[in-house]
Amino acid sequence: MDTEVIIIGAGPVGLTLAIDLGRRGVRCMLVERKDAPQFLPKMERCNARTMEIYRRLGLADRVRAAGLPAEVPMDVFVVLTMIEPPLLHLPYPSVEAARKEIAGSTDGALPLEPYQLISQYTLEPLLKAEAETLPSVTVRYGCEFLSLEQDEEGVTATVRGAGGRDETIRGAYLVGCDGGASPVRKELGIRLRGEGNLLELRQALYRCEDLFDKIPIGNGPGKGRHYHVADDRATFLIMQDSTRHFTLHSVVDSDEEMKAQFERTVAVPVDYEMLSCNPWRQNLLLADNYGFGRVLLAGDAVHLVTPSGGLGMNTGVGDAIDLGWKLAGTLQGWGGPNLLDSYEVERRQIGERNVGASRYASVGRRKWRSQWRPDIREATPAGQATRDNLARVADIEQRKTNEMIGAELGYRYIDSPIIDNIPGGPEPRFRVYQPTTWPGARLPHVWLGDGTAVQDRIPAEGYTVLRLGGATADGAALTEAFRERGAPVQMIDLEDARARDVYGFDLILLRPDMHIVWRGNRGPDDPAELAAMATGH
Ligand SMILES: Cc1cc2nc3c(=O)[nH]c(=O)nc-3n(C[C@H](O)[C@H](O)[C@H](O)COP(=O)(O)OP(=O)(O)OC[C@H]3O[C@@H](n4cnc5c(N)ncnc54)[C@H](O)[C@@H]3O)c2cc1C
Numbered sequence: 001m002d003t004e005v006i007i008i009g010a011g012p013v014g015l016t017l018a019i020d021l022g023r024r025g026v027r028c029m030l031v032e033r034k035d036a037p038q039f040l041p042k043m044e045r046c047n048a049r050t051m052e053i054y055r056r057l058g059l060a061d062r063v064r065a066a067g068l069p070a071e072v073p074m075d076v077f078v079v080l081t082m083i084e085p086p087l088l089h090l091p092y093p094s095v096e097a098a099r100k101e102i103a104g105s106t107d108g109a110l111p112l113e114p115y116q117l118i119s120q121y122t123l124e125p126l127l128k129a130e131a132e133t134l135p136s137v138t139v140r141y142g143c144e145f146l147s148l149e150q151d152e153e154g155v156t157a158t159v160r161g162a163g164g165r166d167e168t169i170r171g172a173y174l175v176g177c178d179g180g181a182s183p184v185r186k187e188l189g190i191r192l193r194g195e196g197n198l199l200e201l202r203q204a205l206y207r208c209e210d211l212f213d214k215i216p217i218g219n220g221p222g223k224g225r226h227y228h229v230a231d232d233r234a235t236f237l238i239m240q241d242s243t244r245h246f247t248l249h250s251v252v253d254s255d256e257e258m259k260a261q262f263e264r265t266v267a268v269p270v271d272y273e274m275l276s277c278n279p280w281r282q283n284l285l286l287a288d289n290y291g292f293g294r295v296l297l298a299g300d301a302v303h304l305v306t307p308s309g310g311l312g313m314n315t316g317v318g319d320a321i322d323l324g325w326k327l328a329g330t331l332q333g334w335g336g337p338n339l340l341d342s343y344e345v346e347r348r349q350i351g352e353r354n355v356g357a358s359r360y361a362s363v364g365r366r367k368w369r370s371q372w373r374p375d376i377r378e379a380t381p382a383g384q385a386t387r388d389n390l391a392r393v394a395d396i397e398q399r400k401t402n403e404m405i406g407a408e409l410g411y412r413y414i415d416s417p418i419i420d421n422i423p424g425g426p427e428p429r430f431r432v433y434q435p436t437t438w439p440g441a442r443l444p445h446v447w448l449g450d451g452t453a454v455q456d457r458i459p460a461e462g463y464t465v466l467r468l469g470g471a472t473a474d475g476a477a478l479t480e481a482f483r484e485r486g487a488p489v490q491m492i493d494l495e496d497a498r499a500r501d502v503y504g505f506d507l508i509l510l511r512p513d514m515h516i517v518w519r520g521n522r523g524p525d526d527p528a529e530l531a532a533m534a535t536g537h
Pocket of ligand 1 (some may be wrong): 008009010011012013014031032033034041042043044045046120143144145146177178179180182183203280298299300301307310311312313314315316
């Protein structure tokens with residue numbers, strides 16, 4: 001073997017997987033076609049769950065330092081132009097304000113980390129630099145994946161490296177994090193299904209030094225992150241992390257028109273440069289399978305959503321973090337066959353759910369946009385009625401895009417072979433997050449009396465038996481059962497009464513990704529059986 005895991009694609013998902021594997025000491029080789037990360041805009045918001053994940057990887061502070069300053073508002077507007085009173089203003093807390101809210105939370109309903117606006121072109125180099133520091137990770141840019149073959153023991157990938165030379169790389173597993181067109185998925189003959197090519201837009205990136213400082217302009221909207229223009233071209237302006245770069249999306253016929261569209265939207269003279277302009281298509285697609293044999297797929301390779309709801313990269317980071325510890329456990333020998341098999345069971349249902357959440361948000365967006373009428377700019381009673389109506393509908397429908405806390409935090413793995421599946425449980429909802437320790441859920445964030453967070457006590461290396469509220473229930477037999485299987489495990493006693501209140505049980509068994517395997521008020525009847533199930537046997 002040249003390496004243990006070959007990762008194809010150094011987008012945010014492949015890079016996050018490489019970092020997670022690297023921190024677990026797993027040897028992996030990350031293969032990327034591009035020569036270097038590119039300055040092209042795509043995602044710009046890491047959601048709260050992704051930021052919790054980056055905190056566990058020790059990256060959250062660096063991501064925040066590179067991203068949008070904490071005090072900048074995250075408000076969303078519906079506008080005619082930037083100089084006119086907004087038709088709708090939806091205020092959302094800056095990171096600074098969200099942190100204050102989180103600091104005062106006591107019921108597990110808020111995440112440990114708020115969201116963070118960071119442009120994909122800032123995030124990728126940051127993740128790449130981190131991956132390159134990890135001794136077990138080899139990062140190879142300028143290296144294109146061509147094909148693969150797999151057998152009982154491993155996978156052989158043929159790649160084209162520097163100088164156009166073809167070579168083979170042999171690994172125990174290969175993960176395709178190679179984006180929507182995924183050559184790896186195509187090699188496996190796995191299809192994407194759903195709604196393709198829903199809308200084609202152009203996206204342009206502008207450098208504009210003075211726009212942010214000029215906002216608010218006239219009676220126009222204040223500082224924020226998204227400005228949706230009420231027109232018949234689906235136009236919207238997004239502030240990027242530097243506050244000196246903006247992207248505009250619009251349905252227009254030529255790149256040149258994107259300049260006119262920017263000027264129309266901003267509506268005051270500003271110095272700007274259009275740095276790039278590219279078409280892109282909206283899709284709502286899900287792969288039939290998340291891999292085959294020793295080849296697995298993650299990120300856009302298996303789910304494509306519209307940007308509404310911001311669930312593209314964020315869902316992919318969730319895939320990476322589900323897969324990392326399972327690959328490590330399998331390679332280290334303590335993981336049974338169900339460990340890797342559970343990846344598709346757990347993550348495909350979340351992919352399906354998030355494609356659904358994105359559809360729900362996109363339909364909302366389309367609904368308020370369908371209220372546009374040609375008289376929207378007229379100073380007439382009819383024009384006013386059009387504006388009022390569009391704003392009224394947008395006040396309901398646009399929120400669907402921006403308020404997805406249930407989809408972000410409330411996902412729960414159902415019918416997984418490595419979870420103690422109890423029928424029922426709180427209904428996962430897109431917009432409402434109900435803290436729960438139902439098996440399969442993420443451990444809610446709770447502050448301890450000393451001001452530290454429970455999540456920070458949970459080691460990423462192995463399983464954790466949490467014993468809460470000074471309980472005396474027997475957790476030792478369970479930890480012993482994991483040890484007998486060679487799986488890393490720890491028991492942590494937290495006497496804090498609040499954590500016991502929110503979590504509702506004396507004992508909670510957690511996986512390395514902080515999802516709940518099992519809970520109870522006394523030790524399990526058969527600890528060996530529970531440990532066998534949790535480790536995939
Ligand atoms: C306008 C827009 C706004 C968005 N906003 C958000 C947002 O706010 N939040 C969010 O979560 N998501 C958002 N997204 C979606 C997000 O950008 C994607 O979901 C994310 O990039 C997926 O990451 P990935 O690593 O799976 O794939 P990609 O980022 O597509 O990376 C795949 C990588 O694989 C490489 N590759 C492909 N083929 C090969 C090959 N043969 N050999 C080697 N390497 C190869 C590619 O070069 C690329 O670097 C947005 C997308 C768009 C278009």
